[in-house]
Each structure stands twice: as C-alpha cells, then as structure tokens.
Amino acid sequence: MLRGLRLLCPRCGQGRIFRGWFAMNERCPACGRKFDRAPGYLLGSIYINYGLTAMLVVAMYFGMYFGEVLEGQRLLIAMTAFAVVFPLWFFRYARSLWIAFDERWDPWPNEEERRRENLQ
Numbered sequence: 093m094l095r096g097l098r099l100l101c102p103r104c105g106q107g108r109i110f111r112g113w114f115a116m117n118e119r120c121p122a123c124g125r126k127f128d129r130a131p132g133y134l135l136g137s138i139y140i141n142y143g144l145t146a147m148l149v150v151a152m153y154f155g156m157y158f159g160e161v162l163e164g165q166r167l168l169i170a171m172t173a174f175a176v177v178f179p180l181w182f183f184r185y186a187r188s189l190w191i192a193f194d195e196r197w198d199p200w201p202n203e204e205e206r207r208r209e210n211l212q
C-alpha cells in the first residue's frame with residue numbers, strides 16, 4: 093500500500109506506474125507487471141476515488157457549516173469546486189492504490205495470465 097501511495101509498482105517497488113499526469117505505463121518498466129490486467133480492471137479505482145471524495149465532502153461540509161467558516165451559496169460553491177478538483181488530483185493515487193490492493197489479493201501473474209502470456 094505504501095508503494096501504491098508513492099505511485100510505484102506494487103510488485104517490485106521500482107517501476108513507476110504513470111509516465112504523465114494521466115498517462116499510464118502499460119507494464120512496469122522494472123519487472124514487467126501488467127498494470128491494466130483486463131478490460132474494465134481499472135474501474136475499481138473509481139470506488140476508491142468516489143468514496144474518498146464523498147467522505148471528504150460530507151466531513152468538510154459539516155465542519156465548515158457548524159464551524160461557521162462558510163455558509164449558504166459560498167459553501168455550496170466551495171464544496172462543488174472541491175468535488176471536481178480533488179478527484180482529478182487523486183485519480184493517479186486511486187488507480188495506484190487499486191493496483192496495490194489487487195496485487196495483495198491476486199498477485200500478477202495469476203494462473204490464467206501465466207497461461208495467456210506463456211510465462212512459466
């Protein structure tokens with residue numbers, strides 16, 4: 093999980109998962125782990141991104157409302173801006189954490205991937 097937070101390959105901890113803000117390497121440059129294992133595989137990261145964004149918005153909304161930091165329209169605008177900007181920034185971390193979580197429970201390559209890629 094720490095490797096996930098550092099955007100590094102969860103398998104070897106050496107290769108970078110991303111080569112740009114949104115561009116992912118197909119495989120780990122160091123150990124060859126495939127990052128996008130199957131069609132739709134990376135959709136799981138949306139649960140992480142959405143879940144954290146929703147929890148933060150709720151906590152911040154009530155914190156600011158009852159702390160009388162912001163009210164009404166301004167609070168709504170601030171929370172909306174946060175709910176748009178935060179997931180964009182967190183996108184890479186959500187994917188990286190998803191891949192790390194997956195590596196923990198289903199290490200690459202599993203039996204089927206081994207067969208498909210003719211690994212031993």
Ligand SMILES: [Zn+2]
Binds near residue numbers: 101102105107122
């Ligand atoms: Zn690696």
